[in-house]
């Protein structure tokens with residue numbers, strides 16, 4: 001199974017594509033930008049297809065489904081009330097919010113085991129069956145309560161390996177610096193994860209992209225859009241790899257989601273957190289050989305971020321409540337016959 005997260009990628013752009021009201025707030029001449037030319041169109045459906053063509057026209061049309069478009073009465077929410085990254089990722093990875101304990105992005109090592117810890121122990125086949133590759137350095141702390149038991153590689157971290165491709169990516173990432181000291185470019189995260197999967201046939205991996213959030217905080221809307229577009233290409237590349245490899249083809253479940261939403265007005269679109277209640281609304285996409293749902297969810301019951309861990313485990317036939325009885329339950333609609 002593959003979990004992909006796009007930090008702070010909001011429901012507004014995922015379901016509606018380029019938002020001219022937001023773009024205008026950061027650039028009066030936005031209609032002259034390359035991003036506007038590339039991603040603008042008359043309807044939300046056309047705009048999102050220009051922004052993320054593979055995701056919308058192939059993945060969600062032929063292979064999977066997505067929840068969280070509130071205009072279709074599909075709602076996805078966090079159960080944490082903090083609406084920022086560490087609490088969101090911890091809720092995704094451990095299956096439970098802990099607002100009383102995890103209330104800062106600089107929280108030290110996660111005291112709670114993640115579903116990656118659970119799978120690592122369940123698979124019991126050494127350190128390479130489970131892995132985490134992310135752009136943001138905090139994942140070194142978020143992804144496991146037992147650092148060192150499997151590869152968690154985030155930001156500019158490296159680890160000793162004989163893999164030539166991985167060593168070259170490690171060399172380059174230290175020279176191609178992102179604008180934020182705690183974040184490497186998503187390109188490296190993606191290529192490292194792919195190289196690792198090819199080498200080890202990893203059974204469970206989390207790929208954590210980040211740049212969508214940081215460019216939004218910087219109010220660089222052009223780059224928010226470009227990053228979503230680029231990430232769409234990587235998702236396509238990953239999908240094509242999965243289809244080309246007998247170990248993965250027809251037996252790989254993918255969940256694509258986000259740690260938190262964002263504000264919904266031209267005033268607070270770049271922001272999220274406790275004082276931005278709109279940021280509790282997120283989205284989740286599911287691709288699995290065991291699930292026949294396609295396209296957008298409509299008129300469905302609200303689902304929650306704390307259900308992802310148990311859902312991912314259920315896709316591979318495991319019961320996550322063995323590790324955490326308080327975790328959210330598998331998402332019923334995906335498994336309804």
Ligand SMILES: [Zn+2]
Nearest residue numbers: 008213217272
């Ligand atoms: Zn943020």
